[in-house]
Amino acid sequence: MKTFLRSISMITVVSGALLTSCKKEFLNTTPLNQASSATTWADPNLSQAFVTELYNGLYEGELNQENLDCQTDNALYNFGKENINEGNISPANTGNVPHTYEWGNMYARIRSANIALEQLAKSPIDKSLADKLTGEALFMRAYYYNQLLRYYGGIPLVKSSYSASATDFTIARSSYSDCVDFIVGDLDKASTLLQGKSQDKGRATSDAALALKARVLLYAASDLHDMPTAKAKSTLISQFAHPELLGYVDGDRAARWQKAQDAAKAVMALGKYGFKLDLSAPDANGFTNYQNSYLSRNGGEAELLFARYFANAKDEWGAWYARNNCTNGYHGWTSSEPTQNMVDDYEMMDGTKFDWTKPEEAAAPYQNRDPRFYASVLYDGAPWKPRTPDGAGIDPYNEIQMGTYQTGSAGSAVTYFGLDTRNGPIENWNGTRTGYAIRKFMDPNPAIVDNNTRQEVPSPMIRYTEVVFNYIETCLALGQEGEAKTWLNRIRFRSGMPAITDAGDALVQRYRNERNVEMMFEEQRFYDARRWMIAPQTLGNKAKIMKITGTLKAGKTVSVYRYNTDNYNYTYTVQELDPGVENRSWNDKVYFPPIYRDEMNKNNKLIQNPGYTN
Template sequence: MNKSLKYIAIALVSGGLLAGCNEDYLNTLPLDKAPGDLVWTDAALAESAVTELYNGLHDGLLNQESMDCITDNALYNFGKQDIMEANISPSNTGWVNNTYEYGEMYSRIRAANIALKKLATPQFENTNGIVERLKGETYFMRAYFYNQMLRYYGGIPIIKSPYELTSSDFTIARNTYEECVNFIVSDLDSASMLLQGKTLATGRATNGAALALKSRVLLYAASDLHDIPTASGKSTVIGGFSNKELLGYVSGDQNARWQAAKDAAKAVIDLGIYGYNLNLSAPVTPEEGRANYVNLYLSRNGGEKDAIFLRQFINAKDEWGAWYPRNNGPNGYHGWTSSEPTQNLVDDYEMMDGTKFDWNNAEHKAAPYDNRDPRFYASILYDGAPWKPRTADAAGTDPFNQIQMGTYQVGSASSPTTYFGLDTRNSSIENWNGTRTGYAIRKFIDPNPAIEDQVTRQEVASPQIKFTEVVFNYIEACLELGQEAEAITWLNKIRFRSGMPPVSESGQALVERYRNERNIEMLFEEQRFYDARRWMIAKETLGEKVRIMKVTATLKPGKTVPVYKYSKDDYNYTYTVQEIDPGVENRKWDDKLYFMPINRDEMNRNNKLVQNPGYQ
């Protein structure tokens, strides 16, 4: 047969077959997706759609690059932070976690708006009140996403319903800060009402989560940064801005806002369902205090009672947050030491007797890691700290399982050899990812020896809202309202749990003690960046130059050590604090950083937006 006729015949037969098939063949639905309209006619699919909102949490706090790296608490190992050098602008917004990024948050808000619209007239059976529960979760998540942006940018556009393709105008102005607070609180009140009495799986929004987030929102709203008369007096950048209502309250009673914050925190406390070892009348032992703190951040052995809302990880899923030990553990364990605690932070840990650590104190200087707050040992890996067994390739070099972040002598004192610790940038294990500050993170890392940093994931949850935070919110509101006795009572509850003695200061000294306690207790929980800004102490904290630790150890006369081990009997240790090389990071503060810039692309897309002060 002629080739052309052959192809025509095939085409005719194929066409006839298609014509003879049922039209449903062309309307086959994909097997891996459900059409939007179908989703909201089935309870299970609707629940899946609402569950997808939780993916907006991404890796929660357990990122490779902790948000504390844009504070005085930590340094990012793999590149300087533009935000910490005040180099950010609308065209270079610097480090923005996905859970704060403008476009990402609005995509999640749109999904929440669609869900609320569809759930207003559900097309499936309301079995066991599933409609109310899904609506409650959606209100909570919408409020959560809006608050993420609010505490980053100030007032943002409030969009209450999804845009349609038929919409003629997609531009919208920013709402005032006060309007945003009221809207978020309203969503949280709705969530609380709808979720009250509902039993939900761990990790989902609850009545308690809604009330706790409300506590956070109102605490921030009451703070000096958002009381514009106060803020303007402390910052010429804010004082010179012509749209101050976008940044905070231009009028009203700040004390009334503090009272609202106190009441919101007390509402969570009065639920009586949260709290871990907070009914102590005296400090526990240092060993118990350390164990209590580890249980809290691992959400285990009773510590899970502190977690109100968290992001979970399971070993079956290859999620970035589950790789936290590899991303942040020491390089001598094949970790990357990505987010590193600074000496600035370490110096903020008190001595066991509650006094401040002081480099001018000869005893402190000679042994800076002795007799410190138990939370220090539970949070920071430092030179000489005991840790997990080394992997096979390092076990012979360090059979004692101790963190090595210094430079030491080995051999004999008469003819010593220089040995670089396994967890330094000169390590014989890996030398490209060692600590720059002399420290590594221990907090949130499962100490189970079976978890090898390089090859094993962990199942430690990322806490988004904790009862401890709510207690701190209550304490702060009491302090601002002049109720010092109540504030001290609750502050000491937290200190007793960690094994620390009570505080008894008053006035500004008590405020400073509270602020330090809040930072130490909630280290690496995305609090410091917001706290330092809302207290308007960022110049002295976030703008502080990074200090690092250098440890050297020389053998004492007559000593011989074939394999290094931390030992005061064998070595004389020297601890030298210095500022980090400015080529790594050269921090400075600019008051424009009290509010972040809206990305230039967003400004170009929406001509009704007003840029934050200092970025024009």
């Protein structure tokens, strides 16, 4: 120890001598692994690299292992309860907050956008490039602010980067209406600056700015953000002392709906987006159409206004979507699983609502359903990819097995647990709890082996069909039912479904169901159920699951199981999820999740959302 201390002392003395004898310039050096601010913003490539980094705040987009739909009645997360579903969140325990909504992550990106905007305003690089980068920075700042706005309500609007010399880093939350105006202002400027600029895939465009504006304004016109309406529907909101943080306390709501409609129409008028939305009758290729739309292939690329792309060569979490979410019988993790609640929302092929009280439908619940069901959900008996070698001999037919069946002969049958169940013979720790797995966004190419191969399906951050739905909703709000049905039926025709003829509230309900079915796992349901203020009747429902049994018919003998109604009698039993896994209930405080306690402690000007105490 003495030798060690002597060595440290000697180093200190020598270092001090060297520093004393050196010139001042020795310390005035540029780090070899960093570019200075002046160098960055004088160099077009470095400037572009800085702005490109802003997109990293998108993370995996919607292709997460734990999809946001797991915090709705649409889905369940397999590996731990969602506290928000049980109303157990608080400032100290916010539960799972996806990266793209987390307060600190978003403000870090907003700060970077502010730096870019300040530096580009005085950069000597080519003006056309500076304008394009400025437009991108404005778009990304608006995007991240809207992520915060739709999650928390009004948030602090930080319009410039803080300098080290600043004496006060605290800032109050702006009103909801001011936030909307600021975001829309950024998007208008971004759209102008990006007009006519060519862009690589995945980067902001003028059209994407218009589409995001349509989303922002639709939310602004909705029930949850119209305070007279919200107060009438929620006692908690009516008692909140700062309703201006949650929505509009005055003004003309009809005018807000009109602004939202105008914004959606501006995107539709571009005439270069959308996939097969010009049909006048149901398309027989509804399954393929829907699959192409979410895979963004074979014409489906026209659906994308803004997307997060993945490359097989790059190890990113969104590229592992198939492994994270396919069934355990394929060595997947079955992480985000559709619930029976979601499956029941898919209509029959003739457009009628599925009905468990009808014996013929209850006996064969997966027959004659909306084609989007088959393109979106892996259910018992669904055809899928070739099994991996350890499963090929057990299931040579490549069909999903979600039930418990008999094999052998009817007189001396043995129990066989399906490959894709929690008792499956390949893996049993990661099987489905609901009786379903997600198929949507899975690359159906057999060469993409789910357990060890990345895929290149993009995450649609804003797609054209959402804009059309937004337009339909404004038509309904403004009493334009004929126009609403025209566009709603175009979406249905593409998927092979018949026209809707409803009117009044029945039409509103059909629209809401249609939006949920079409946009499943695209982060719409979380916000739609809130802004329509139907969460107590939907998000508050107990999660329902499916239990399936296959019993051999008399005289039948089966050595290798396969779904076959000639050999088996099938029983489908809807149950509530075990409350020990997740016991869902609704609490109005969950309309606006809490701001994390540490953020509240750092900024004494912040006001917490209703229903929470620090």
